[in-house]
Amino acid sequence: MTRIGMITAVAMGASLFVASQAFAAGNAAAGKKFFDGVCAMCHNDTKGAGAKIGPNLFGVIGRKAGSVAGFDYSPAMKKANFVWTEEKVAAYVNNPQQVVPGNRMPYGGAHNMQNANDVAAYLATLK
Ligand code: HEC
Numbered sequence: 001m002t003r004i005g006m007i008t009a010v011a012m013g014a015s016l017f018v019a020s021q022a023f024a025a026g027n028a029a030a031g032k033k034f035f036d037g038v039c040a041m042c043h044n045d046t047k048g049a050g051a052k053i054g055p056n057l058f059g060v061i062g063r064k065a066g067s068v069a070g071f072d073y074s075p076a077m078k079k080a081n082f083v084w085t086e087e088k089v090a091a092y093v094n095n096p097q098q099v100v101p102g103n104r105m106p107y108g109g110a111h112n113m114q115n116a117n118d119v120a121a122y123l124a125t126l127k
Contacts, residue, residue, distance in 0.1 A: 026086065031122030034115050042107070045126055054105060060084050061124045065100070076102035090120040 035045065042053040049056050055068040063084055066077035080100050082088060092099040094116040095109040110116045 026090065026117030026119075026121030028118070028121040028125050031115075031118035031120065034110075034119045035122055038107075038110075039119065042105075045123070047126075057123055058126045061086055061089065061120075061127070074102065074104035076100055077104070086117075086120040086124050089123055090116040093119055 035043075039045075039057070044050065044052055044056045045058055046056075047058045049058065051068070051071050055071040055073075061084055065080040065082055065084060066073040077100055080103070084092075088099065090113065093110050094113055095111065096103055096105050096107060097109075110119075
């Protein structure tokens with residue numbers, strides 16, 4: 001391989017790496033601020049705390065959607081048949097009705113993927 005070819009290959013590898021890491025770039029510290037400002041009025045985030053207007057989000061990453069016992073979910077959330085991942089939470093926070101059509105979360109969405117990724121990264125630390 002020529003020297004230029006090598007450099008190009010290395011540069012391409014680096015940018016692919018950056019692209020694949022882009023999701024993990026959600027910043028948990030910024031996400032906590034966002035959570036406290038926007039989500040905390042409706043959601044607790046500590047272990048064993050009960051529901052507010054929405055279910056407790058402690059441990060939500062890895063939990064089946066609509067599965068906190070005793071919480072009165074919408075029919076749409078109850079039958080949402082997936083497990084919350086960071087990606088899924090970020091997409092839901094960004095645009096709730098697109099991810100779970102008909103759900104009853106009274107929040108219109110962040111419409112900002114950076115904020116959404118950050119808050120998902122924060123929720124992923126709660127376990
Ligand atoms: C005004 C109140 C309100 C706000 C603000 C709010 N939520 Fe919710 N959230 C709810 C309600 C109510 C539900 C249950 C929706 C349903 O049953 O359809 C819910 C559901 C959820 C769920 C699904 C939980 C599960 O157990 O399946 C996640 C995840 C979630 N919210 C994250 C967030 C995040 C993150 C924020 C901040 C960006 C936020 N919510 C802001 C009220 C709120």
